[in-house]
Amino acid sequence: MNKRQRSTRCLGAAVSIALLAVSACSSAGSQNLAQPSGPLTIGMSLPLTGPVADVSRSGYQGYKLWASQVNAEGGLLGRQVKLVVLDDGFDPNQTAADYTRLISQDRVNLLLGTFSSLLNAPASAIAARQQMLYVEPSGGSASLFTRGFTNLFFAQPGTTTSLPDQFVKWITSLPASQRPATAAYVTQDDPSASPAIAVFQARFAALGIKTVYSQTYDPSTTNFDTIAAAVARAQPQLLIQGAVADDGAQFVRSLEKLRFSPKILFQTNAPSDDTYPAAIGAQNTQGLFAAEAWSAKAAYRGNASFVAAYTKMFGVAPTEDAANSYTAGQVLAAAVKAIGRIDQKALAAWLHTHAVNTIVGPLRWNSAGDPEGSLLLAQWQDGRLQIVAPQSAATTTTVVNPKPGWAG
């Protein structure tokens, strides 16, 4: 072997080693072993345009606040955090395409989730296929956690399955004489509402509360008069509605017209919407129950400073969606700090075995990424949405029961 042949062979060996090193670094589950410099990229696709653009905007702002705070404290793993954001226009197919692009083309280091069960379902499936950690700020439909994914984590205290927990607990705590004997269940046909209503119905039936009416309506329903009339004829003492958006206010408006006011009224999501009191008449909110993932007044660590920082940064108070995305960022950061490197499998394994303190309280997950807590039970009292349970987050010790009749 002459000198020229030896040098060619050495060069070939060096190239082979380099290729092997590159291959090892880019393989899923063990990225960035060499601790590269430059910003740490975190990819996400959000519905920044389309029908839920308003909700998404505050959620995006929650992410931006989290990233700015992390960067102000020196970043993650000593690297500044950079958000890589795509717009899916609330299209599940576009969401799937965006997350594929973020992983395979943009080669982001980490992922964060998008909004709604509709979009998080395909996004989390793409992440699972690519063995990437996926922390989602919303998407609490129980069906998302039955697919056997081990890399999916929901950054809220509970899902649709545990949504009824605090309210059922409160009903159970009532003396037998005050407990409702009859109940009616009305729900939108939506993955974030109808499964929760089914759980309500089963658990109240087990308590001996008789179902006198049950109805599921299409998401396109705008006129609730006939449903409200049927509910009024059934005269339930307890009324539960799986209300996703403006259907909550529309249904109450129909009940008001019929002057039917149940003793206890619970709606899943709608009452926490900013426009809800104006739509049904501010006085008529008194005593209405709802489930919430987050409260600005809850005394969890970091919550007050989050509210103050968000208000200062964006000039408005944070919404629940902003809090949820901020929480997702907190969960991701906790895992990265604990593991000390970007190792997708190790990050997921750590989250499966550790609790994370967040602005919505300590979060802990089962093997499916389903949080082991429950949502907050809120009630409108004197024009303010107060938290009545659990005790650790309660903002009042008073519970309005029974609900007063409709004003006006």
Place this chain on the structure above:
Amino acid sequence: MTELGQALVFGVLAGSVYGLMATGLTLTFGVMKIVNMAQGALLIFSAYLCYTLWARFGIDPLLGGFIVTVPLAVLGVVLYKLVIQRVQRIDQGLTIVATFALALIAEAAIALAWGPNPAAATPRYFNQAFRIGSLTVPRAQFYTCLLAVGVTLALQAILKRTWLGHAITAAAENPEGARLVGVEPARVGAWIFAIATASTAFGGAAISFLYQFTPDSQDVWIGLTLSVIVLGGLGSVPGAFAAGLLLGVAEAITSTYISVRWAAAVPTLPILVALLIRPQGLLARATRQDTGT
């Protein structure tokens, strides 16, 4: 019996609102053969104007509807002159694309002006009701029903008792014949568009206090109003009112006795039946099809 009576009351009241919302569309479709896909956007625009008059100045939305007719009539003429007339010269069929584009632009403009959050006016009567025996008659819907009857009668009077009305009717029924007696269908077009968009103001006023609405709520109403005018007969204002009542009652009966979920399919079923048995619609007369413009 009370159950049936209540369903009929709700059906008639809801149906009159449907008829009210479709009056503008039936004029443009029936007379000008233009499927105005911007009708839903005009309804929502009108709803926002009425809501703003109520929220800012305390003007009752029902009264606001009358006020809003003026700017909407002007808007109708502007849209006709700037867009519809020009597009018609190229290809009559392109008007559906042009009005669809207008609907998209209007939705974006409304979102920019009022934001994406739901709005709803709550005048004093919005959640009140009359009691007639065991039946409940919601006041807001009852007033809207009266408004729908009034608008239908007024438009019918304009169509039957004024020269403009005769010109519109002539242009609708026999464009070639209308030309022979000095009525140019294209010139009548601006008037029809003005009347059609002005009458949309009342439908928007009804939406403003009967429902919560957002800039994209037009999607809900365009399908329904198209169903109403096909069932009622193109160009027939009383037909639109009657078709609205029929759909409203059918929805209420279906919701009460079959399922709320089936109620969503109601608008399509009577249309299928009507198209098979009476294709010209409930109250429109069958006309010769060999006299097109």
